[in-house]
Amino acid sequence: MHRSGTSCLAGSLQAAGLYGGTVDRCNADNLKGCRENLKIIALNDAVLAETSGTWKNPPDTISWTEEHQQQRDAIIADFYYYVSVWMFKDPRTLLTLPFWREGIPNLHFIGTFRHPMRVAMSLYHRSGFPLRDSLTLWIHYNRIILDSFRQSPFPLLCFDLPQQEYLSQLEQGINHLCSQVKASISLSIPAAQRFYETRLVNQNDMVSLPPQNSNRDHDHSNDSELLATAAELYRNLRQAAGLTLEEAEEAVVQTSGYTVPLEESITACQEVIKSQPDNPHAYFMLGNAQRQQEDIDGAIASYGKAIELAPDNYYFYRHLSTLLYQQERLDEAITVCQQALQSQPENPLIYMTLGQIQLQKGNQAEGMANCEKARLINKKGWLAAKKLLSSLTNDSGYQLGEVQNRRF
Numbered sequence: 001m002h003r004s005g006t007s008c009l010a011g012s013l014q015a016a017g018l019y020g021g022t023v024d025r026c027n028a029d030n031l032k033g034c035r036e037n038l039k040i041i042a043l044n045d046a047v048l049a050e051t052s053g054t055w056k057n058p059p060d061t062i063s064w065t066e067e068h069q070q071q072r073d074a075i076i077a078d079f080y081y082y083v084s085v086w087m088f089k090d091p092r093t094l095l096t097l098p099f100w101r102e103g104i105p106n107l108h109f110i111g112t113f114r115h116p117m118r119v120a121m122s123l124y125h126r127s128g129f130p131l132r133d134s135l136t137l138w139i140h141y142n143r144i145i146l147d148s149f150r151q152s153p154f155p156l157l158c159f160d161l162p163q164q165e166y167l168s169q170l171e172q173g174i175n176h177l178c179s180q181v182k183a184s185i186s187l188s189i190p191a192a193q194r195f196y197e198t199r200l201v202n203q204n205d206m207v208s209l210p211p212q213n214s215n216r217d218h219d220h221s222n223d224s225e226l227l228a229t230a231a232e233l234y235r236n237l238r239q240a241a242g243l244t245l246e247e248a249e250e251a252v253v254q255t256s257g258y259t260v261p262l263e264e265s266i267t268a269c270q271e272v273i274k275s276q277p278d279n280p281h282a283y284f285m286l287g288n289a290q291r292q293q294e295d296i297d298g299a300i301a302s303y304g305k306a307i308e309l310a311p312d313n314y315y316f317y318r319h320l321s322t323l324l325y326q327q328e329r330l331d332e333a334i335t336v337c338q339q340a341l342q343s344q345p346e347n348p349l350i351y352m353t354l355g356q357i358q359l360q361k362g363n364q365a366e367g368m369a370n371c372e373k374a375r376l377i378n379k380k381g382w383l384a385a386k387k388l389l390s391s392l393t394n395d396s397g398y399q400l401g402e403v404q405n406r407r408f
């Protein structure tokens with residue numbers, strides 16, 4: 001599942017010496033990258049789209065075309081051209097497993113999972129993903145993991161564990177893979193363990209919870225059932241990973257209370273910037289650290305540099321506009337959103353952000369128009385815009401303070 005330590009696991013395996021081809025080594029969410037092959041991501045997306053699915057809207061069944069088969073087989077052949085043992089990582093693969101099993105009958109797996117609320121919070125903080133939808137997705141993905149494990153057990157790592165316990169699981173997983181692969185393979189466990197850095201692990205996903213859904217039309221009837229289902233599945237995953245109930249619960253408590261020292265985070269980003277001065281993601285993550293340290297001017301400058309280097313990245317604009325908004329520098333925040341629209345004129349997230357800021361400033365007509373624009377661009381996915389408009393038109397007592405507390 002996304003946001004579950006897949007990048008850490010893949011990066012560790014690649015650091016150990018397992019060939020992963022050309023992968024992303026740095027992005028806005030992770031200075032060490034998602035470690036994914038873009039060709040595989042594109043192919044997985046195409047297979048899901050064949051039955052009108054996406055990673056966040058999984059189809060009940062999948063199908064693929066002869067063209068998809070040819071693309072897959074070409075990717076596989078390209079890997080085998082270089083090495084006899086290789087790896088790839090993309091959480092979407094859980095949804096397209098039959099497709100890949102057809103092309104690689106002797107697949108070996110190593111999996112990772114994370115506490116459902118941590119994943120939900122991470123998705124929310126990254127892109128405003130609704131909590132219910134995140135939990136539903138978590139259940140869907142992790143059921144596939146557990147079902148696959150029960151059919152044929154494989155190493156399963158818990159990303160909630162403290163560093164030493166996690167690295168111990170990682171070592172066991174690598175040893176298991178080496179014992180299962182028939183071809184000669186030698187992986188460096190120390191190199192794999194060095195890839196893991198606590199300062200680059202997002203441990204604060206539970207710190208800021210999203211606002212409660214107070215919409216009078218919201219149906220809460222299934223919420224308890226959804227949470228109970230996620231909790232039971234998480235218990236089963238912990239058991240599959242060889243953890244006792246007490247060990248796993250303690251792991252969640254420990255990681256929930258863990259905070260990476262800000263000075264270490266800032267130093268890490270500055271080291272990357274020194275060697276890669278044109279790396280926009282390093283400036284972005286430096287801005288995040290400066291923001292937590294309440295160095296507002298520094299954060300604004302770092303976000304601005306990230307935008308200068310990557311003017312098409314929505315998340316950079318979003319974080320800068322949010323920070324300016326929180327500092328009540330509304331005109332500047334509006335300007336940032338308008339700049340973002342120049343490169344992404346059909347992005348509903350930008351219109352929603354712009355609309356909320358305009359509403360806070362008192363520009364009711366412009367704010368409502370931009371929220372409506374967001375809803376029309378992606379009516380199905382923008383429940384937040386619909387809720388906001390409903391509150392404005394049906395509840396004369398609506399207070400703009402609700403927007404002020406919203407993370408967008």
